[in-house]
Amino acid sequence: MGKRHWILLGAIVAVIIIAAVLWLFPKERWGTVFSLLLVFGGLVALLLRSLYAKEVERRIIFLFILVAVAAPILFPITFTEKPTAVVQAVFDKIENLPSGSTVLLSFDFDPAMAPEVQPMANAISRHCLEKGHKVIFMSLWATGQALLSQSLSDYILLGFPDKVDGVDYVNIGYKAGNEGVLNVIVSNFEKMFPTDVNSVPLKDIRIFDDIASAKDVDFIMSIGGGMPGPKEWVLFVGDPGDVDVGVGVAAVVAPQMYPYYPAQVIGILGGVKGAAEYEYALKDAYPVFADMDTPGLRMMGPQTLAHIVILSFIVIGNIIYFRGRRERKQ
Amino acid sequence: MFKRRIPLFILAFVGTLLIVSVFIPPMENLGEDFTLFFDIIAVFAFFLGGGNLVRIHFGKLRRRKKDWGFSIVTLVAFFFMLTIGLLKVSSVGGVWNIPLLGIGDPAAIAASPTTEGSWFQETFNYVINPLQSTMYALLAFFVASASYRAFRAKNREATLLLLAAFIILLGRTPFGMELTRWVPESFSVLQIPNMAIWIMNSPNLAGQRAILIGIGLGVVSMSLRLILGIERSYLGEDRG
Incomplete structure (x- = not known):
């Protein structure tokens, strides 16, 4: 068969597939089905091509990743999640604390890391406020304070109009000094944070009536992934202050936190998957959050498809390698 | 002076x-x-x-x-x-x-x-x-391109790395769960997300702890060198 015949055959197959999709699926699923067909059809074509030991160009890989990430954003694909033990441990800890307990949430990340960890920060904040815990928000990163303000005004507080600043929650903001900040707040909050972000003295804020240092809070959740971040919270506050610490980290940082689990870190939320599992657990336990925006769950679509594309390229790369090696031997 | x-x-x-x-x-x-x-x-x-x-x-x-x-x-x-x-x-x-x-x-x-x-x-x-x-x-684009080029089963070590990467990548998606949902609960360790957690919790943990202990000892020895004045490179001197 010549090249023209192949093109004609391809066009006929494409028309049949398009007709089948239009006939079999409802209109609202067409985008999803076509994009999946495009990705998987392309991968099958590359797989067949790899049998001839032909390397794939970098721009082709980039194109596949672009479609794999963009398609589930444009045409959402959602999955159900089963919280793993490391995520469930954090959920249970917050769930089992008596109402009115004090939880410290530290936003130790920047905009680069935010898409991965901000969804979990928002979900945990909502969980704490819904349970009636008092929440102290802070940040060890200069960029974290801006993200914290954004989270509070655009997401977290929207669902809790009755919560009062200084009584139910407080934002003490950012302080430079990295682990030095932790070294001080483990014995004295006021020395390092004389006021909150609105310049209200800490001694005038009701939450701090019974809280003199980080040792006095019931649970610390550090969300981040860089330095200073979750690891420093464990080393400088959790251990010396004997306070339970949970961490939410970017996926690439999660392996570094496992040495501390479960003795020094009670649970780990790793990347978008960790956020999605937490959001799922939260929606499952609280019907009030049924309509809550769940960016973690939404992002699992692009992540899943991107992972499948990467795995397929690993397989294709190995086929090309072994075919090439055999040809070279012959 | x-x-x-x-x-x-x-x-x-x-x-x-x-x-x-x-x-x-x-x-x-x-x-x-x-x-x-x-x-x-x-x-x-x-x-x-x-x-x-x-x-x-x-x-x-x-x-x-x-x-x-x-x-x-x-x-x-x-x-x-x-x-x-x-x-x-x-x-x-x-x-x-x-x-x-x-x-x-x-x-x-x-x-x-x-x-x-x-x-x-x-x-x-x-x-x-x-x-x-x-x-x-x-990063997603470069990770995909690098994975395609780097994860090739050229020898035993590379094959192990490739397998671990495969399980972790699958384990971080619901697709991994769906693939092994049929595995009975008594063998749940063979479900891909649990295998991913095992990799993180055992081989990764061993490696990470070794690195952490090494870093800790390094920090102690460097601190002592600084305090005792043996390490002077921070003063602009080339040798200790």
Whole structure:
């Protein structure tokens, strides 16, 4: 068969597939089905091509990743999640604390890391406020304070109009000094944070009536992934202050936190998957959050498809390698 | 002579004092006080850092060095952020507030620079945030390309790495769960997400702990070298 015949055959197959999709699926699923067909059809074509030991160009890989990430954003694909033990441990800890307990949430990340960890920060904040815990928000990163303000005004507080600043929650903001900040707040909050972000003295804020240092809070959740971040919270506050610490980290940082689990870190939320599992657990336990925006769950679509594309390229790369090696031997 | 001895003495004194303070309860507060001193010194470092940035980029501009155009962008961005942050410039509902210049609400001087309507926060939301997110998002493309080239079963070690990567990548998606949902609960360790957790919890843990212990010992020995004056490279000397 010549090249023209192949093109004609391809066009006929494409028309049949398009007709089948239009006939079999409802209109609202067409985008999803076509994009999946495009990705998987392309991968099958590359797989067949790899049998001839032909390397794939970098721009082709980039194109596949672009479609794999963009398609589930444009045409959402959602999955159900089963919280793993490391995520469930954090959920249970917050769930089992008596109402009115004090939880410290530290936003130790920047905009680069935010898409991965901000969804979990928002979900945990909502969980704490819904349970009636008092929440102290802070940040060890200069960029974290801006993200914290954004989270509070655009997401977290929207669902809790009755919560009062200084009584139910407080934002003490950012302080430079990295682990030095932790070294001080483990014995004295006021020395390092004389006021909150609105310049209200800490001694005038009701939450701090019974809280003199980080040792006095019931649970610390550090969300981040860089330095200073979750690891420093464990080393400088959790251990010396004997306070339970949970961490939410970017996926690439999660392996570094496992040495501390479960003795020094009670649970780990790793990347978008960790956020999605937490959001799922939260929606499952609280019907009030049924309509809550769940960016973690939404992002699992692009992540899943991107992972499948990467795995397929690993397989294709190995086929090309072994075919090439055999040809070279012959 | 003093140029070298004074910094050596300061480091030896402070280092020894801070180590001793951990073991003597009445001296415990010293650690906190020194941290506050560190904060004060860090403020000067901010000035030095900012001053240095301005000096270098003005120099580059004056001499029309290669890529001097980027220096203009750097300087404009630097002074813009510095001005709106220091003056706490904000505009809410068309009402301008520059409390330090006596414009608008004078009470706004106590507000955080990251409150709604503040130019500092708006610039962060609409410039810094998307720029940094875009840079990080590009990683997905390079990770895919690198995985295709690097994860090849060329030998036993590479095959092990490849298998571990495969399980972790699958385990981080619901697809991994779906693939092995049929595995009975009594063999749940064979479900891909649980296998991914096992890899993180056992082989990864062993490696990470070894690295951590190594780093810890390295930090102790380097601290001792600094306190005892053996390590002097921070003074600009090449050898210890």
